[in-house]
Amino acid sequence: MKDFRLYTITGEEFHSGRSMLEVMEEAVKGGSDIIQLRDKFSSKKEVFEKAKKLREMTARYGAAFIVNDHIDVALAAGADGIHLGQDDLPLSEARKIVGEDMIIGISTHAIEEAREAERNGADYIGVGPVFATKSKVDVIDPVTTSYVKQVADEITIPFVAIGGIKLHNVDQVIDAGADRICAISEIVGSTDIQGTCQGFLDKLDAKRRIE
Ligand code: TZP
Numbered sequence: 676m677k678d679f680r681l682y683t684i685t686g687e688e689f690h691s692g693r694s695m696l697e698v699m700e701e702a703v704k705g706g707s708d709i710i711q712l713r714d715k716f717s718s719k720k721e722v723f724e725k726a727k728k729l730r731e732m733t734a735r736y737g738a739a740f741i742v743n744d745h746i747d748v749a750l751a752a753g754a755d756g757i758h759l760g761q762d763d764l765p766l767s768e769a770r771k772i773v774g775e776d777m778i779i780g781i782s783t784h785a786i787e788e789a790r791e792a793e794r795n796g797a798d799y800i801g802v803g804p805v806f807a808t809k810s811k812v813d814v815i816d817p818v819t820t821s822y823v824k825q826v827a828d829e830i831t832i833p834f835v836a837i838g839g840i841k842l843h844n845v846d847q848v849i850d851a852g853a854d855r856i857c858a859i860s861e862i863v864g865s866t867d868i869q870g871t872c873q874g875f876l877d878k879l880d881a882k883r884r885i886e
């Protein structure tokens with residue numbers, strides 16, 4: 676898959692009246708090179724309508740577009756990939772459906788899950804929640820930056836750190852070895868979405884310069 680650095684996920688509860696498309700377009704303009712539609716509440720038809728709009732918008736900017744949970748919606752909308760959790764369809768089965776060309780991302784919360792995802796051909800993994808977050812209902816305890824470090828040391832496929840990551844604590848995550856950051860509330864809840872994205876990218880760049 677094309678490499679990425681800043682991953683923004685929709686979180687409509689934080690959009691404060693702005694349209695989902697407008698919010699996500701700001702994130703892409705700010706430098707978010709991959710976005711995900713994550714909607715646990717709408718009907719499949721509604722998720723599909725949102726997916727089509729996001730697909731069109733991201734294609735205009737050359738950003739990657741991922742759909743959470745719904746493999747059929749991802750295929751129908753022409754998304755670049757799908758993101759699956761530990762309770763979704765197993766990766767090997769999902770791969771049979773979407774084929775080799777589509778990106779499959781897997782959420783992981785422990786090194787065994789990361790190893791399994793890598794072994795089974797995931798294109799990237801999510802690593803989190805690093806910190807406490809209100810953006811996920813079935814929330815598990817934070818995995819802390821020590822899990823980020825474990826993955827950075829051992830796993831060879833791309834990983835993205837997620838969960839409670841803010842401009843004020845992202846340095847800890849980068850110091851633990853993360854080169855790719857994902858956020859919901861800090862980005863989509865911001866009154867200056869582009870500025871917040873740029874803030875994350877500046878911090879990621881600063882780390883690269885000292886390496
Ligand atoms: N998976 C692990 S934490 C999380 C997801 C979807 C929510 C991240 O949201 P926020 O607002 O960036 O903490």
Ligand code: MG
Pocket residue numbers: 743744758759760763
């Ligand atoms: Mg899921």
